[in-house]
Amino acid sequence: MRERKRERERKKKERGFEIERETTEGRARARTYSQSPPLFFDIYVREEMSIEALEIAPTTTKNDVETGNASGMMTTKPGAPAQPQPPITTTATTTSAPTTSTKSKGRLERTDTVHMNMTHIKYEKNPFVTWKAMVFNLISSLFGVLFLAITCALYPIYAFAIPRQVWTFLGEKGFGILYYIFANSNVLRYFHLRSIAKKHENDNGDVLRSIHSFTQTEMLSSAAVIPIPFLSDNYSYLIVDRQSKTAAVVDPSDPISALGVAQRVGVELKMILCTHKHHDHAGGNMRLKELMKNENLPVYAHTLDNCHGATHFVEHGDVIRLGEDVALSVLHLPCHTKGHIAFALHMKGSKNVESSDESTVEALFCGDVILNGGVGAFFEGCAKECALNLHKTLQNVPDSCLVFSGHEYMTMNLRFATYLDDDDDFTRLVLNTIVLTRNRSLATQPSSMKVERYANPFFRIRERAYAARLLLLRQKLQREAKRPWWRRYVPESRNRIGYYKELKSESILLDKIQREENAYNGTGGVGHAMPSKFIEDEDDLTMLIEVLKHVLTSGRNEYDFNEPTDSENIHFNDFMNALKAENDPNLMNRRIHQL
Numbered sequence: 001m002r003e004r005k006r007e008r009e010r011k012k013k014e015r016g017f018e019i020e021r022e023t024t025e026g027r028a029r030a031r032t033y034s035q036s037p038p039l040f041f042d043i044y045v046r047e048e049m050s051i052e053a054l055e056i057a058p059t060t061t062k063n064d065v066e067t068g069n070a071s072g073m074m075t076t077k078p079g080a081p082a083q084p085q086p087p088i089t090t091t092a093t094t095t096s097a098p099t100t101s102t103k104s105k106g107r108l109e110r111t112d113t114v115h116m117n118m119t120h121i122k123y124e125k126n127p128f129v130t131w132k133a134m135v136f137n138l139i140s141s142l143f144g145v146l147f148l149a150i151t152c153a154l155y156p157i158y159a160f161a162i163p164r165q166v167w168t169f170l171g172e173k174g175f176g177i178l179y180y181i182f183a184n185s186n187v188l189r190y191f192h193l194r195s196i197a198k199k200h201e202n203d204n205g206d207v208l209r210s211i212h213s214f215t216q217t218e219m220l221s222s223a224a225v226i227p228i229p230f231l232s233d234n235y236s237y238l239i240v241d242r243q244s245k246t247a248a249v250v251d252p253s254d255p256i257s258a259l260g261v262a263q264r265v266g267v268e269l270k271m272i273l274c275t276h277k278h279h280d281h282a283g284g285n286m287r288l289k290e291l292m293k294n295e296n297l298p299v300y301a302h303t304l305d306n307c308h309g310a311t312h313f314v315e316h317g318d319v320i321r322l323g324e325d326v327a328l329s330v331l332h333l334p335c336h337t338k339g340h341i342a343f344a345l346h347m348k349g350s351k352n353v354e355s356s357d358e359s360t361v362e363a364l365f366c367g368d369v370i371l372n373g374g375v376g377a378f379f380e381g382c383a384k385e386c387a388l389n390l391h392k393t394l395q396n397v398p399d400s401c402l403v404f405s406g407h408e409y410m411t412m413n414l415r416f417a418t419y420l421d422d423d424d425d426f427t428r429l430v431l432n433t434i435v436l437t438r439n440r441s442l443a444t445q446p447s448s449m450k451v452e453r454y455a456n457p458f459f460r461i462r463e464r465a466y467a468a469r470l471l472l473l474r475q476k477l478q479r480e481a482k483r484p485w486w487r488r489y490v491p492e493s494r495n496r497i498g499y500y501k502e503l504k505s506e507s508i509l510l511d512k513i514q515r516e517e518n519a520y521n522g523t524g525g526v527g528h529a530m531p532s533k534f535i536e537d538e539d540d541l542t543m544l545i546e547v548l549k550h551v552l553t554s555g556r557n558e559y560d561f562n563e564p565t566d567s568e569n570i571h572f573n574d575f576m577n578a579l580k581a582e583n584d585p586n587l588m589n590r591r592i593h594q595l
């Protein structure tokens with residue numbers, strides 16, 4: 001056992017330091033860590049992370065508090081030029097290798113018990129053993145088989161006779177049944193927890209071996225946020241009240257990592273905050289309670305989502321207090337699921353914490369509503385709800401607010417954003433920074449509301465010129481759409497009226513937007529009333545989101561957004577050359593929320 005460990009260490013040393021690579025091959029997950037960690041980043045949660053690092057600096061001024069920069073540490077206000085950063089902050093020291101225990105005075109001793117002894121993880125109780133679960137699984141499987149049989153039987157009839165709407169209806173119902181099983185059955189949660197436990201067993205107590213990204217602790221005015229990476233692209237977050245050293249954990253779907261991090265940092269877990277019911281967010285709630293041997297740990301979730309293990313049901317506008325200075329208000333953002341909520345962390349000293357005023361939000365834990373540069377799939381909602389979430393509910397959240405989402409999807413999303421608008425300098429800058437960040441295997445979390453508003457297509461559709469461009473692209477794709485070969489054998493669906501109606505209303509919208517744009521620029525158009533800078537009409541925004549979804553689908557058929565294009569590589573090389581010419585480490589190490 002010890003031999004194996006030593007062997008592993010030796011191999012790691014041989015492989016050496018792979019983080020710094022800045023080529024596109026560097027994307028191949030440079031997971032090794034060595035004597036010198038990459039730049040100033042605090043790699044995941046190293047054992048040097050001490051409770052003292054969370055102390056609030058005594059010299060905090062009111063001004064600092066307002067800019068969310070109380071400790072003068074990592075967070076710089078987006079929009080402001082990047083402030084000079086100390087090479088290593090107090091949250092991490094560079095010298096010791098991760099396997100040596102830190103016992104220096106004033107630091108916590110390693111609390112590695114969770115990480116090292118987790119090889120004896122028990123799996124979640126096997127759901128197949130209870131009769132209830134067996135009946136449920138039997139019925140759900142029967143439904144699945146029945147649906148498949150119906151589909152196969154109906155296909156020939158459909159091909160020649162059944163109009164499009166019937167087929168769409170059946171498809172939706174079929175999807176509905178499968179989704180219901182996915183979201184509500186114990187079986188999937190069982191497999192989810194099993195894969196988590198397996199991963200920890202393979203890691204043999206060393207979580208750094210399999211994490212998908214290295215992360216950095218964010219110091220906010222009264223709280224510290226530690227992102228916890230798990231599975232292939234998921235994140236949960238530990239929110240620590242720096243005053244009382246208590247913590248809340250957002251979506252601890254990997255309960256072992258969540259508890260391990262809390263123990264290592266030395267904070268007391270007070271509550272679980274659950275954004276929505278999917279297993280990769282809510283699946284670990286009960287298991288975490290079991291591991292903590294605390295049946296009474298509160299789990300906050302929305303009334304409409306049947307989150308596993310939820311005990312406290314909240315609604316839009318409710319405020320959850322973690323400590324004296326840390327308050328989280330609940331924002332109901334339905335669409336991905338009916339009861340999807342985001343937790344908004346308010347600034348220290350903000351008078352309106354209790355009234356959950358959005359303008360004092362310092363950080364947003366938004367689950368799958370905003371996925372850094374994109375939005376989560378519309379499983380239980382429609383484009384209208386998405387439009388209201390982004391353009392109404394979140395409209396007062398300040399640009400400086402940090403956005404912590406549930407997945408590491410930003411590269412793919414920004415590739416789509418540049419596919420839509422490759423002339424935009426800001427979008428290009430964000431994508432280049434992301435590529436640099438990912439080449440170093442660092443997390444793209446957090447982004448900021450500014451980045452989302454000016455680079456995320458689902459936010460940008462409110463810009464009139466952008467919307468016009470999008471509608472023109474849709475028309476172009478429509479003209480160029482190839483007739484699939486099988487259409488030669490299968491007749492065109494009888495009812496395409498709805499589809500043509502859709503195209504017609506899109507071209508009407510394009511006309512309207514172009515007229516408004518002309519009026520706004522003072523070159524004629526509607527004339528009588530000066531429109532505002534942005535599109536505000538809910539129905540127009542809804543239609544634009546629909547169009548965006550269509551364009552995303554056809555874009556995906558054409559391009560693989562998981563792979564860089566030649567143009568992206570060329571832009572990235574230019575970006576790196578410019579950075580090297582500047583020779584400014586602050587620019588080189590700039591993070592996404594600092595753009």
Ligand SMILES: [Zn+2]
Pocket residue numbers: 276278281336368376
């Ligand atoms: Zn989800």
